[in-house]
Amino acid sequence: MRTAILYSEKMREYDLGHVLTGERYERFMRLFREKLGDNPVFEIVEPDYATEADLKLVHTQEYIRRVERYESRDPHDTPLSPPVVRAAKLMAGAGKLGGELVQSAAFSKAIVIGGGVQHAGRDYEKGFGVFSDVGICAENLMQNYGLERILILDADAHAGDGIYAIFRRDPRVLFVSIHQDPRTLYPGPSYSNPIGEAEGQGYSVNVPLLPGTGDLAYKHVLDNVFVPVAEEFQPEVIIMVDGSDTHFMDRITQMGLTLKGIYMIADKVRQTADNVCQGKVIEFAGSGYDPEGTLFPRGWLASICGLAGIEFDLEEPYPLPVGHRADYAASETRRIVQAVRSTLSPYWKCFASS
Ligand SMILES: [Zn+2]
Structure with a gap:
């Protein structure tokens, strides 16, 4: 089955004037074309801008109006301007189209280049995100x-x-988030790794990891949290949000993955999707912040190769830091996983054996 790469040159308008630069999308595509451009598995598909009806799948009318007046809540972090708002609609349109392509018979996977809004909610922009491409993808499918x-x-x-915040009360959406402990990184300790609310209680599975956590510890989380809960939930499709900011050289985070670790996560998602949902995955590959732009394109490529099940042979662009270990934080991670399974065991049979 084929994999759609959702990309448009117009994405370059998504330039926030800080670590999130507009040239990152084309920079990635140059590497993609060089390494995978002649691989028949992939087809580049140009997305359309989200319409107002698309945005309203998730966002309130008042919020959409405020964004269209370019009234930023936090102009340093997430500035709103005509090009940024246009590009945010393009990303949202790409998310919607990604879901639709995977629903069609033509593609089993769709990869939204540069997408993956994580912090914006139904009525606010936040953390570099304006319109929730992930939320619109899921709401459109439902x-x-x-x-x-x-x-x-x-x-x-x-x-x-x-x-x-968007799906916390919705039991149709199982949200599994594996992240650097928010007590040590944005969005900060106010995010206390909740388990969902009301009907959605038990449908949010948060795994907060120590800074520096490496490849083997991540594998433990996937094998003991993500894979069993996915097999029990039996989703009709998997949406994956990643990028390369879990890599040890990312400049705004402190995790310890190598490119092989990033590949491993996507490879695990592919195998799980093959088991539970005919291989259907929509990936949003957008994070990764290094000023030289050396790392993140390789990180995105590692992830895409893992998801498509093709070999990845790029070298690490930077030497491993002194003392780096693939099993860093492995024993702490086992304890964290045990605690997550125990907290959620009332909701999931697969966690009851913990
Ligand atoms: Zn991130």
């Missing part, structure tokens, strides 16, 4: 295609507090 079970795996280094 409201317009009748899907009843969607699993969102957020493997970005930051906790996805906005995605949580």
